[in-house]
Amino acid sequence: MTAALAAALRTRATIAPKAREMLVKGGTILTSNHVSLLDGVLLALLSPAPLAVGVDSDWSVKSPWAARGMATLCWLGYGWVVPLDSGTPQGLRKLARHLREGRSVLLFPEGQISPNGRPQAERPGVSWLAERTGAKVVRASIDGAERSLIFAKAGDHLWPRIAITVS
Numbered sequence: 001m002t003a004a005l006a007a008a009l010r011t012r013a014t015i016a017p018k019a020r021e022m023l024v025k026g027g028t029i030l031t032s033n034h035v036s037l038l039d040g041v042l043l044a045l046l047s048p049a050p051l052a053v054g055v056d057s058d059w060s061v062k063s064p065w066a067a068r069g070m071a072t073l074c075w076l077g078y079g080w081v082v083p084l085d086s087g088t089p090q091g092l093r094k095l096a097r098h099l100r101e102g103r104s105v106l107l108f109p110e111g112q113i114s115p116n117g118r119p120q121a122e123r124p125g126v127s128w129l130a131e132r133t134g135a136k137v138v139r140a141s142i143d144g145a146e147r148s149l150i151f152a153k154a155g156d157h158l159w160p161r162i163a164i165t166v167s
Contacts, residue, residue, distance in 0.1 A: 005045065010159055013046045015166040019138045023166075024049045026102035029137045030166070031126055034108035035117050035146035036155075038162075041073065043106055043140060046164060050079035051106040052098035054091060054125070057083040079106075084125075086111070092125055099133040115153050117146030140166040 006013060015023075022028040030051065032043060040053050059066045060083040070081045080098065084091035095105050107129070109122035130137055146152045147160035 009042070009162070011042060011046075011162040011164060013042075013164040013166075015046070015048070019166045020048050022136055022138055023047055023051075023104045026104050027099050027133070027135050028104040029099070029126055029129055029135045030104060030106045030140060031109050031137055032106075032140035032142055033114070033119055034110050034112065035114050035142055036148050036152040037113065038145050038148065038151045039108065039113075039142055040106065041069075042142070042145070042162065042164060044073055044078045046166070047079075047104070047106075049104055050077060052080045052082055052095055052103050053106045054082050054084045054095055054108075056112075057085045057091075060084075079103075092129060096129055096133050099129065099135045105129070105135070113153055114146065117152070117154055138166060140164060 023030060032039060044051055044053060060070060060081050061067060074080055082091050082094050098105055107126050109126045110120040111123040114120050126137065129135060142164050144160045144162040147155050147157045149155040149158050
């Protein structure tokens, strides 16, 4: 993420050198807490390499404005969007293909945006992918986006400061 874009989004990002190296090398699963609609966009912009991002089909396919925005990010070279549906394994299989082809993947293990900003129970998708592909997992933490009135479920600030740490 460029300094100007980070400043405009009021975001401070820190990526540990080892995590950066793993994401660039590929075959890595980036996971994060999920507190707002901005999370995937911010992580895609922050990543040192394009990511295959698993996105619920309600957003990636059924929502015209969200699908258009994601298609724009893909067109700009930030990665690929893989629709996920809890009723079928096709999305996870496609993410596994991306990992085997040497790309890194972004998944939110909670499977949904936190209603209150606190961590939710993790679903088994990340562990399934890691076991099937041998991928390493890198963890990110997003702090502050849950306060957004526009993009979060329980926000109290119009455009809060956001801190992202990838380790």
